[in-house]
Amino acid sequence: MARRPTESNQPLRALIDEAGFSHKGLARRVNDLAEARGLTGLRYDHSSVIRWLSGQQPRDPVPSLLGEIFGMRLGRAIGAGDLGMRASSVPTDLGQEFAHGWQEGITIVTALWKADVERRRFLLDSTFAIGAGATSTVRWLTLPAEGRPAARGRHRVDAADVAEIREVTRTFGRLDNRFGGGRVRPALTRYLDTEVAPLLKDGSYGEETGRQLLSAVAELTKLGGWMAYDLEQHGLAQRYLIQALRLTRAAGxxxxxxxxxxxxxxxxxxxxxxxxxxxxxxxxxxxxxxxxxxxxxxxxxxxxxxxxxxxxxxxxxxxxxxAAEAAFERADPESEPEWIRYFDRAYLSAKFAHCFRELGDSPNTVRSALGSLDMDSGYVRGRMFNLALLASGYAQQGELEEACRVGAKALDLAASLQSARSRAYIADLRRRLTPYADEPMVAALTERSRELAKAV
Missing domain, CATH: 1.25.40 (Serine Threonine Protein Phosphatase 5, Tetratricopeptide repeat)
Incomplete structure (x- = not known):
């Protein structure tokens, strides 16, 4: 009879026995809870539990997941020490929580920036979680008015600090539109962690400066989330957007x-x-x-x-x-915030084109997509999207020559971008051209698009 391996983690063994879990059952619960938390890439089985019992320390966020699992089963709080393990340095739901108080919100968002800079695996592996977005929206709409966003830290924060953050946001925004999120997001997250976090955590400011500071940081945090979205890091992007929303609430x-x-x-x-x-x-x-x-x-x-x-x-x-058209006609861009000025007639036309394409209305898709090209030259990624949109409209109409001509222009721009969404637009166009795959011009465009995908 084979000898049972020595188990050095007796606290974990005791909890497994008390909870009545099998090794396979515990591993399954870890996988299921990780999925519920929007985490991917965690796949454990009974052999994983055997390794933990032998003394292996699982990587984050497993200790916190195990603590939740045992806590729910046994009806008491279970910490890492109770598991015979070292504590996870950050919670797995970091950034998904819309804090009830603005000071707690600062603690969460600065920890999120730090974990992002450190490239914590659970953030990179996380997926989009509807529940987190829904809860955040309810809190945004229902929380009572905030108290005064003022602080008495060691470092005085003034209008110049706020102006710098706004200028950095504009600069990063231009680079993002020109080159895609992959080119500039690492620099943005470092700036948030090294330059902005100290202002929030140890700054001294009154109410008015506090509101301006939090609003400026919210805009930059939103941009960081948008860049992650552009890279299709959807769980991470969502966490940034939730924290940007929390900051806007604190700023009023x-x-x-x-x-x-x-x-x-x-x-x-x-x-x-x-x-x-x-x-x-x-x-x-x-x-x-x-x-x-x-x-x-x-x-x-x-x-x-x-x-x-x-x-x-x-x-x-x-x-x-x-309703969108009517509201847009009433707008006075000169009196509105600078951050909304990207939403011009060309941008509105692109949104109309997306709607018409989804509804199978190819003539209006083409008409609106043509209007979307009357845009600022600095929006390179946006032009690439709009060209792909126009090409797909032509494809819907069976106008293959125009679809391939415009699609080739979209490919030219996509090659200069570090943007997963641009590749997705090209893949969508390729799919829409599939019925015509035997046509030489379509085959040539398809092959070129595949080469672009391989080069990423």
Whole structure:
């Protein structure tokens, strides 16, 4: 009879016995809880549990997951020490929580930046979690007014510090639009961790400066989330957007909060969650109406239209598109925040084109996509998206020559971008051209697009 290996982690053995778990059952519970927390790449089995019993320290976030599992089963708090393990340095849900208090929110967001700079595996492996977005939206809408966002730290924060953060945001935004999120996101996260975090954690500022500071940091944090989204790091992106939303609440900036919610709706659509996107777009509308920013209201209506289109509800989409158009006509760009000025007629046309494409209306897809190309030359990634959108409209109409001509232009721009979304747009165009795969011009474009994908 084979001799049972010596188990050096007796505390864990005692908990397994008390809970009545088999090795296989415990491993399965770890995998299931990790998935519920939006974490991917964690696949454990009975042999993993045997290794932990022999004294192996599992990597983060397993100790905290085990603590939750045993705590729920046994009805008491179970820490890492109770498991015979070292504590995880950060919680697995870091950044998914919309804090009830603004000081707690600062603790969470600065820890998120630190863990991101350190490239913590659980952040990179995390996936989009609808529950986290829904809870954050409810809290954004229902939390009572915040207290004074003032602090008495060692370092005085003044208007120059806020102006620097805003200028850095503009610079990173231009680079992101020109080169894609992959080129500049590491530098942005380092700036947040090394330059911005000390201002939040140990700064001295009064209420007015505090509101300006938190609003500026929220905008930069939103940009960091947008870059992660562009790289299809969806769990990480969502956490940044949730924390940006929390910062806007502390700042009392309902306009920027609405913009963050619209961005969250955008991401939800991209990951295939149109009903969640619809909820987020409607929450953005409430913020837009409260702030009086007409362009933001247009954006939130057009995001609602996209969600309806994704749900194949053409009538509701048309109603939302008309509301978006009406709001956009009322806008006065000169009196609105600088961060919304990207949303111009060309951007609105691109959103219309997305809706029409989803609804199978190829003539209006082409018409709106053509209008979307009348855009600022600095938005290289956006132009690439709009060219791919136009090409797909031509493909829907069977105009293969035009589809391939415009698609080739989209490929030219995609080659200069470090953007997973650009590759996704190209892959979508390739899929739409599949029925014509035997046509020489389509075959040539398809082959070129595959070569581009290999080069990433």
């Amino acid at each position: 900036d309902h306009a920027l909060g609405g913009e963050v919610l619209a961005g969250m709706s955008h991401q939800a659509l991209y990951v295939g969650q149109p009903r969640h996107a619809l909820d987020l777009a409607r929450a953005a509308q409430l913020s837009a109406m409260r702030s009086g920013v007409a362009t933001l209201l247009a954006e939130s209506h057009v995001m609602e239209a996209q969600a309806h289109a994704a749900l194949s509800d053409g009538k509701a989409a048309a109603t939302s598109l008309r």
